[in-house]
Amino acid sequence: MSIDVVKEGCVYTSCYCEENVWCLCDKIQKEYPDKIEKCYCIFISNKKRAIPFWRQRASKREDGQVFWDYHVIFIYQPSGSSAMVYDLDTTLTFPCDFRRYYEESIKDDRRFKPEYQRLFRVIPAAEFLQTFASDRSHMLTQDGQWMSPPPVYLPIKTEECSNNIQEFISMEKEINHGVVLSLQELLERFMRNSDNT
Numbered sequence: 001m002s003i004d005v006v007k008e009g010c011v012y013t014s015c016y017c018e019e020n021v022w023c024l025c026d027k028i029q030k031e032y033p034d035k036i037e038k039c040y041c042i043f044i045s046n047k048k049r050a051i052p053f054w055r056q057r058a059s060k061r062e063d064g065q066v067f068w069d070y071h072v073i074f075i076y077q078p079s080g081s082s083a084m085v086y087d088l089d090t091t092l093t094f095p096c097d098f099r100r101y102y103e104e105s106i107k108d109d110r111r112f113k114p115e116y117q118r119l120f121r122v123i124p125a126a127e128f129l130q131t132f133a134s135d136r137s138h139m140l141t142q143d144g145q146w147m148s149p150p151p152v153y154l155p156i157k158t159e160e161c162s163n164n165i166q167e168f169i170s171m172e173k174e175i176n177h178g179v180v181l182s183l184q185e186l187l188e189r190f191m192r193n194s195d196n197t
Contacts, residue, residue, distance in 0.1 A: 002084045003032055003039075003076050007094040014058070015139070015148035017072040018043070018165060020088050022132055022156055024074050025125040038077050039125035041132075041178075042186075043168050045070035048115045055091045055105045064091050064105075070169045074125070075190060083190040098190050109183050119171040120186045123178030131177060132156060135163040 011023035021041050029036045044051060045068075053071055055064040074086040075098065083098035090096065090105060109117045123131075135155050139147050155162070173180045181189065 002095045003028060003035055005086070005095075007088060010088060011151075011153075012088050013149075013151040016136075016151055017089060018132070018134065018168065019151055019156060021072045021074045021086075022128065024086060024088075025129050028076075028125065029129060035076065035078075036126050037124070038079070040075045040077070041123045041125055041128040042073045042075055043070060043121040043123070044068075044072070044118050045121075045169050045171055046116070046118055047171065049169075050116060051118045052107075052112065052116055053105060054107060056089050057091055058089065077190060102187065102191070106183070118183060120181045120183070121168060121171065121178050122181055122186070122189070123168070127178065131158060131161075132165070132168060133158050133161040133163055134165040137163065138165060 005024070005027065010020070010027070012020050025036070025039065025041060028039055044053075049069040051068050051071065053066055053068055056066045056068075057064075059066045071089070075083050076086065076095070077083040084095040085098055085101040086095045087101070087105070088094070090101070092101060092104060096105075106118070133156055135157070136150050139150065141147060157163075167175050168177055171180050
């Protein structure tokens, strides 16, 4: 079971995955308000800010592998059904069953060097909409050039803040945005329904 959202109908800007997911959360809240409480924004990173990911459109490799400093995905977890992943940067289906997305895009990290093992900041979608802000300064080079062209709409901000993206990318558990999980904890949380456990 998934939310009836097609990739072509989503706001997308390359290299701005956090804003793509924010726009998707906003779309769900407006069009499917009864489902927003079962939706989550997931920031994926680590202290080294170097995470391996597969099946990504930006890759030149056959297996789609890239190294991101962070990545952001959207998860919908309906009661009694398998969680679904919405990743606008993947070459997998949109949406994609959580188990398949894990097996083909995230992969088991026990074979990785410790510094490349990933952590996952899981934030309820409604909370993400209310608290996230980015002035996009993290996408500027030292001489003020864009590393990748920004979205055409105005930067996302709240009444209290214009830029807190680093708090979301950080995997320090003391930062109060959602909860930070290990890969095993993430699997236990989102794969349990597909395993009937």
